[in-house]
Amino acid sequence: MEFADTLNALVYLLNKGVLNAAKIGSIYALGAVGITLIFGILRFAHFAHGDMMTFGALSAFFGTLWLRQQGINIEPIPTGLLALPVAALVTVGLALLIDRSVYAHFRAQKSPPVVFVMTSIGVTFILQGVIRLIGGTGDRQFFFTLVENGERLREDKARLLFDFEWLSEHFDGFAQKIVITAPQLALFVFTAVALFGLHRFLTRTRLGKGMRAVSDNEDLARISGIDVGKVVLFTWIIGGTLAAIAGTLLAMDTQYKPILAFNLLLPMFAAAIMGGVGKPFGAVAGAFIVGLAETFAVFDWRVVYNFLVPDEMHAATALALVPAEYKLAVPFVILVLVLIWRPTGIFRGQVL
Amino acid sequence: MSRNAVAALLLLALFLTAWFALSPVTALLYLATALATAVIVLGLNIQWGYGGLFNAGVLGFVALGGYAVVLVSIPPVPEALDAGGSGLLSAAIKLGVTMVAIYALARLHAFLPNSLLRGAQILVGIAGYIWLKGELDLTIRAIETAATADPSMRGFVGGLGLPVLLGWAVGGVLAGVIAWFIGKITLGLRSDYLAIATLGIAEIIRTFLKNADWLTRGTLTVSPIDWPVPTPRDVNALLDRGGGDYSVAWLDIASEQAGTALSRIMFIAVSAAILIALVLLLERALASPWGRMMHSIRDNDTAAAAMGKDVVKRQLEVFVLGAVLMGLGGAMLTSLNTLFDPSAYLPPRYTFLIWAMLIVGGSGNNLGAVFGAIFIYLLWEMSEPISQFLFLNGAAVLQAMFEGWEPPSDLEGRASQMRVIVIGLALLVTMRFAPRGVLPERQGLRKR
Numbered sequence: 001m002e003f004a005d006t007l008n009a010l011v012y013l014l015n016k017g018v019l020n021a022a023k024i025g026s027i028y029a030l031g032a033v034g035i036t037l038i039f040g041i042l043r044f045a046h047f048a049h050g051d052m053m054t055f056g057a058l059s060a061f062f063g064t065l066w067l068r069q070q071g072i073n074i075e076p077i078p079t080g081l082l083a084l085p086v087a088a089l090v091t092v093g094l095a096l097l098i099d100r101s102v103y104a105h106f107r108a109q110k111s112p113p114v115v116f117v118m119t120s121i122g123v124t125f126i127l128q129g130v131i132r133l134i135g136g137t138g139d140r141q142f143f144f145t146l147v148e149n150g151e152r153l154r155e156d157k158a159r160l161l162f163d164f165e166w167l168s169e170h171f172d173g174f175a176q177k178i179v180i181t182a183p184q185l186a187l188f189v190f191t192a193v194a195l196f197g198l199h200r201f202l203t204r205t206r207l208g209k210g211m212r213a214v215s216d217n218e219d220l221a222r223i224s225g226i227d228v229g230k231v232v233l234f235t236w237i238i239g240g241t242l243a244a245i246a247g248t249l250l251a252m253d254t255q256y257k258p259i260l261a262f263n264l265l266l267p268m269f270a271a272a273i274m275g276g277v278g279k280p281f282g283a284v285a286g287a288f289i290v291g292l293a294e295t296f297a298v299f300d301w302r303v304v305y306n307f308l309v310p311d312e313m314h315a316a317t318a319l320a321l322v323p324a325e326y327k328l329a330v331p332f333v334i335l336v337l338v339l340i341w342r343p344t345g346i347f348r349g350q351v352l
Numbered sequence: 353m354s355r356n357a358v359a360a361l362l363l364l365a366l367f368l369t370a371w372f373a374l375s376p377v378t379a380l381l382y383l384a385t386a387l388a389t390a391v392i393v394l395g396l397n398i399q400w401g402y403g404g405l406f407n408a409g410v411l412g413f414v415a416l417g418g419y420a421v422v423l424v425s426i427p428p429v430p431e432a433l434d435a436g437g438s439g440l441l442s443a444a445i446k447l448g449v450t451m452v453a454i455y456a457l458a459r460l461h462a463f464l465p466n467s468l469l470r471g472a473q474i475l476v477g478i479a480g481y482i483w484l485k486g487e488l489d490l491t492i493r494a495i496e497t498a499a500t501a502d503p504s505m506r507g508f509v510g511g512l513g514l515p516v517l518l519g520w521a522v523g524g525v526l527a528g529v530i531a532w533f534i535g536k537i538t539l540g541l542r543s544d545y546l547a548i549a550t551l552g553i554a555e556i557i558r559t560f561l562k563n564a565d566w567l568t569r570g571t572l573t574v575s576p577i578d579w580p581v582p583t584p585r586d587v588n589a590l591l592d593r594g595g596g597d598y599s600v601a602w603l604d605i606a607s608e609q610a611g612t613a614l615s616r617i618m619f620i621a622v623s624a625a626i627l628i629a630l631v632l633l634l635e636r637a638l639a640s641p642w643g644r645m646m647h648s649i650r651d652n653d654t655a656a657a658a659m660g661k662d663v664v665k666r667q668l669e670v671f672v673l674g675a676v677l678m679g680l681g682g683a684m685l686t687s688l689n690t691l692f693d694p695s696a697y698l699p700p701r702y703t704f705l706i707w708a709m710l711i712v713g714g715s716g717n718n719l720g721a722v723f724g725a726i727f728i729y730l731l732w733e734m735s736e737p738i739s740q741f742l743f744l745n746g747a748a749v750l751q752a753m754f755e756g757w758e759p760p761s762d763l764e765g766r767a768s769q770m771r772v773i774v775i776g777l778a779l780l781v782t783m784r785f786a787p788r789g790v791l792p793e794r795q796g797l798r799k800r
């Protein structure tokens with residue numbers, strides 16, 4: 001075994017394993033933080049969160065289309081990112097509209113949580129219908145060039161390539177590369193900035209501290225003079241913005257589908273519950289645990305293994321912990337195990 | 353007129369609309385499906401309405417019930433059993449040993465701190481999985497490669513080849529047994545934690561059934577599955593031999609539909625008998641001391657525990673009982689469709705829609721659950737043709753008004769999405785104006 005092969009194995013692991021886990025973990029984190037904030041402050045499981053993400057992605061797609069039609073294009077920034085602020089605004093608008101027209105009534109009635117859960121399921125149904133009604137049932141690509149008759153041709157994503165030439169000069173046989181596409185890079189940057197910003201907001205600002213207070217004890221927060229209405233407003237603003245960012249970046253990384261985020265909803269809930277209800281950074285931890293677990297449970301270790309052992313010991317068949325088809329079940333196995341170990345999540349969340 | 357009578361008339365009106373606007377056989381199919389679904393909703397009513405357990409994993413039990421029909425009624429594939437039978441048996445023994453070990457650990461709770469015990473149980477479980485996996489992988493490969501006389505059955509172990517009605521019963525039993533294990537693990541959890549845990553376990557069950565091709569044929573699906581009564585094909589063959597004219601003019605039944613209609617009516621009769629028996633039994637249970645005890649646990653479990661009631665045990669009881677009905681309903685649905693397709697079990701259709709049925713109908717009230725199931729199911733099916741009609745005509749009108757306007761090419765596909773919007777609206781309207789459902793729980797028990 002040569003040192004170059006060890007490097008090969010490491011870089012391969014980084015490229016195919018860690019990077020994918022970080023990507024899906026970031027998406028989950030952006031969604032799960034919103035879910036756990038709503039859980040903690042409004043006190044219900046918001047089942048429509050996944051569809052808010054899809055809605056954000058759809059509005060970003062229409063924004064991208066419009067920008068391209070106007071001929072606006074700033075290289076090398078993907079046009080989808082230019083449309084993102086508008087998509088976030090539209091998604092926040094939708095969230096506030098739903099809150100005012102549906103949830104506010106039940107809040108005023110002081111309805112029990114199950115009423116909110118059921119209404120959020122109703123909202124999910126309606127949103128899924130509306131999304132398909134205006135966006136159609138097909139898939140849509142974010143990377144395209146417009147040709148004259150208005151047709152869209154697929155275009156390759158801008159990408160960063162690290163081929164570590166300086167390493168292969170020193171070590172014979174080192175040939176692995178790391179590839180990060182523009183949406184992935186944007187995702188990592190946005191996630192880091194958003195989570196850092198959220199941390200500062202929740203710990204340093206008056207409003208953020210107010211949000212935590214309402215999450216801990218609403219009545220006590222109210223008589224201490226905290227404006228609960230404003231806290232609710234900002235919960236939706238933060239949740240909606242993060243949902244739009246996550247949905248759009250996921251759609252840019254793969255493609256827009258009407259069921260884009262509904263598939264993510266269950267793992268995101270697993271992440272939020274795993275971290276403990278009402279604990280934003282518990283949700284982030286849960287999200288990355290889920291992302292890592294589902295990536296590495298189905299990760300095929302064969303290539304890494306073959307780099308590390310002599311040729312005659314090479315494995316021919318896949319070396320995965322569980323078959324790839326079971327990827328979707330992995331987060332829930334972890335969730336159930338965590339809940340057996342700690343019934344209110346890793347960071348001891350609230351019981352509503 | 354009582355509320356129940358109005359509700360019944362509403363259902364009759366919807367049914368007759370389907371009968372005359374669509375077709376008699378379609379309306380009968382909708383009704384048969386609605387009755388089977390009503391059994392599932394009754395099961396959820398036991399868990400939530402009687403027991404206050406937030407089970408968001410309905411689809412797992414429905415799918416298990418569906419699989420049980422395959423297990424019981426599909427003929428075995430002898431070649432696959434020759435190749436893998438002994439391996440499956442030894443894997444099952446290993447699974448049993450692992451579970452006994454986990455159970456034995458639980459008996460040690462007097463000597464070990466709880467966290468250590470849980471950790472040890474999880475470790476034993478993982479060790480058991482690894483121990484079992486090697487053998488199971490080999491067995492599955494043997495089954496998949498065994499040559500079969502019927503090439504379409506290759507890689508599938510088949511079932512037992514017994515009558516399908518037994519499969520319905522086994523559907524309930526299988527779902528109940530699995531629910532006992534799930535309840536043992538999760539019923540210590542509170543409200544939302546329980547909901548998400550059950551949601552997750554249902555996903556695990558679904559993923560397993562979808563991918564265990566050797567056991568369920570996965571995405572290849574299993575069909576045909578038998579009916580407990582003569583299927584439309586049987587009855588049609590019989591009528592063809594008779595050769596007469598079987599049309600019923602005043603009921604709008606054409607001669608070639610008569611066999612299908614007759615067969616579906618027989619299916620509906622069996623389903624309705626099961627449903628009525630269940631409702632009567634459940635009403636009796638609810639009025640018994642057991643029912644009052646369940647109410648007290650649901651409304652205040654601390655007080656009930658202080659009175660000496662074993663809350664966890666009773667909750668496990670209702671969880672299992674509810675799951676039995678869900679399994680039975682799932683088995684009936686699979687039989688009705690004559691098809692077991694594990695990838696069709698999706699949360700919106702088999703968990704959220706079931707919840708919508710219970711909430712709209714009125715949780716805590718068995719008649720409400722039955723009403724909700726039939727009403728929402730008919731609404732779900734009928735909103736599609738109605739919106740297709742409205743959309744296509746609307747598009748034609750718009751095209752006439754604005755020249756050069758082209759409707760989107762996938763207009764029909766988009767119109768079919770109206771059904772989820774209709775159900776969502778029905779749910780929201782009910783929550784707003786009748787939060788306890790159309791037929792609320794009786795006796796003025798305090799609302800939740």
